Amino acid sequence: MIIGLTGSIASGKSTVANMLKEYGLPIVDADVVARLVVEPGTPTLQKIVELFGEEALTENGAMNRQKIGAIIFNNEEKRKELNSIIHPAIRQEMLRQRDEHVKNGAKTVVMDIPLLFESKLQHFVEKILVVSVSEETQLKRLMERNQLTEREAKARIESQLPLSVKEQGADAVINNNGTIEQTAKQLGNILRNWNVI
Numbered sequence: 001m002i003i004g005l006t007g008s009i010a011s012g013k014s015t016v017a018n019m020l021k022e023y024g025l026p027i028v029d030a031d032v033v034a035r036l037v038v039e040p041g042t043p044t045l046q047k048i049v050e051l052f053g054e055e056a057l058t059e060n061g062a063m064n065r066q067k068i069g070a071i072i073f074n075n076e077e078k079r080k081e082l083n084s085i086i087h088p089a090i091r092q093e094m095l096r097q098r099d100e101h102v103k104n105g106a107k108t109v110v111m112d113i114p115l116l117f118e119s120k121l122q123h124f125v126e127k128i129l130v131v132s133v134s135e136e137t138q139l140k141r142l143m144e145r146n147q148l149t150e151r152e153a154k155a156r157i158e159s160q161l162p163l164s165v166k167e168q169g170a171d172a173v174i175n176n177n178g179t180i181e182q183t184a185k186q187l188g189n190i191l192r193n194w195n196v197i
Helices: 013-022 030-036 043-052 065-073 076-103 135-146 150-158 163-168 180-193
Strands: 002-006 027-029 109-112 127-132 172-175
Touching: 002 013, 013 027, 013 109, 013 127, 013 180, 027 030, 027 076, 030 076, 030 109, 043 065, 043 076, 065 076, 076 109, 127 163, 135 150, 172 180
Parallel strands: 002 109, 002 127, 027 109, 127 172
Antiparallel strands: none
């Protein structure tokens, strides 16, 4: 079974991902893959240099995220071009890792994709597990974790699909407003329900 794990900023998805690791389940992490595909020497980074020029690189040959971020922040066209290079590379590598785990005998693979719904990647997975919290909890956690003002935190939350919308597309929802033990118990119940454990 391929499980898609998703949530929103400060919903506690990483906590649940770590719990899934403790069950021994292989995890394909979209954020890790996103860094992997632009490492020095990769074809993806080469294409980015062709698009932005040598200033796209730091002195040690890595992708200069700050420089590129500053360019695409004010240039919608360049942002789209960058995404058209990076997104297919991320998807390809995620599928490669997923298929490799299956080939190596994994019965269940977790694909940790923060923007699963936003990127319309539901077809990558068989079951969708959404980690959700109340708006108040999400706001409070994000402000504390990232030292943000309420306005800054709200802007980040609003840049993603609301959790209520994600819940509608889920096969199971973990309510992560309570204690870590309550979250672990819900996860265990879902995995048993899906015959994963």
